[in-house]
Amino acid sequence: MKPLKLTLAGAAALLTAGAAHAQELNLICSADVVICELLVEQFEAGHDIDVNMVRLSSGEAYAKIRAEGRNPQTDLWWGGTGDPHLQAASDGLTMEYQSPMLEELHEWATRQAELSGYRTVGVYSGALGWGYNTEIFESKGITPPTCWADLLDPSLAGEIQIADPNSSGTAYTTLATLVQLMGEDEAFAFLADMDANVSQYTKSGSAPVKAAARGETGLGIVFMHDAVAQAEEGFPVEVVAPCEGTGYEIGSMSLIEGAQNETEAKTFYDWVLGADVQSMMPEAGSFQIPSNASATPPEAAPNLDDIKLIDYDFAQYGDSERRAGLLARWDEEIGGK
Known part of the structure; x- marks a missing residue:
């Protein structure tokens, strides 16, 4: 009987270890780290699941998930622009999942899900623009730009940051926005001319306006809600929507194909689509438009109805080949200078 007892004990130990392992979630978060930390804190407070979170920008997240394709170490990817999420879906790196929360979402969020074959979903939205430091512009006598074309003005030499x-x-x-507004060759000519005014290409998308808020640069090209966040903190930042029109993001969320903790990932996925969760995002300085139609948008969030938005082609610019081609051309003509 002793061998049997040892076998049962061993089985119990294995079951215990398996249960412990099952209460984990490996999360990549591609929003501002304060938002990421708030989500993790609130989720862990209400669930018996430990979240291992890493904050990566959208491009870094996609690269990591692709590199892990044969042996996924990530369960869920939350936040960041929709284009790389769509590329991951196209590459078969993410899992099809139709959350029971879909019926509560805005049409633009469910359209993102449909476009990807339900391999991603919209979690927030926001328009592209910039924020500039009013004190720097006043002290240097720079006329604030209101249009994309104004960003080529020589008075802005060394004053622009973009990621x-x-x-x-x-x-x-x-x-992708400039390509759709101008045409590809014209957009790259514009970017080459604007390069004379760019002091730094940052890794993080929100970093340029944070630098502007601190007085380290004059202007940051960012999503407008990131500029609003700096203004709401009391920095001398003015927010601009470009006059010619602008693109927008559908911040997205994706389950990873082959996730080790699929059940826990789906629990987080459904939870974070809830109206109550999305309504608390301003606590972390988030001023995006939430995807749940019943969530309360932040009072300071830019009103998309007041902004001239282009008909952004998420299918084309989230396509793997199209995205890779544009990035390769940017590397050759802009980043490689």
Whole structure:
């Protein structure tokens, strides 16, 4: 009987270890770290699941998930622009899942899910623009730009920061927006001219306006809600929607194909789509438009109805080949200078 007892004990130990392992979630978060930390804190407070969270920009997240394709170490990817999420879906790196929460979401969020074959879903939205430091502009006598074309003004030499589109979904959205507004060759000519005014291509999409808020640069090209966040903190930042029109993001969420903790990932997925969860996001300085139609949008959030938005082609610019081609051309003509 002793061998049997040892076998049962061993089985019990294995079951215990398995149960402990099952109460984990490996999460990539591609929003501002304060937002990421708030989500993790609130989720862990209400669930017996430990979250291992890493904050990565959208491009970095996609690269990590692709590198782990044969042996996924990530269960869930939350936040960041929709284009790389759509690319991951196209590459078969993410899992089809139709959450019971879909019926509560805005049409633009469910359209993102349908477009991807339900391999991603919209969690928030926000328009592209920029924020500039009013004190710097006043002290240097710079006329604030109101249109994309104004960003080429020589008075802005060394005053602009924008992220690298290879690492940043914000910057890739900018690139895709300009291509759709101007045409590809014209957009790259514009970017080459604007390069004379760019002091730094950052890794993070929100970093440029944070630098502007601190007085380290004059202007940051970002999603407008990131500029609003700096203004709400009391920094001298003015928010601009470009006059010619602008693109927008559908911040997305994706389950990873082959996730080790699929059940826990789906628990988080459904939870974070809830109206109550999305309504608390302003506590972390988030001013995006929430995807749950019953969630309360932040009072300071830019009103998309007041912004001239282009008909952003998420299918084309989330396509793997199209995205790779644009990034390769940016590397050759802009980033490689």
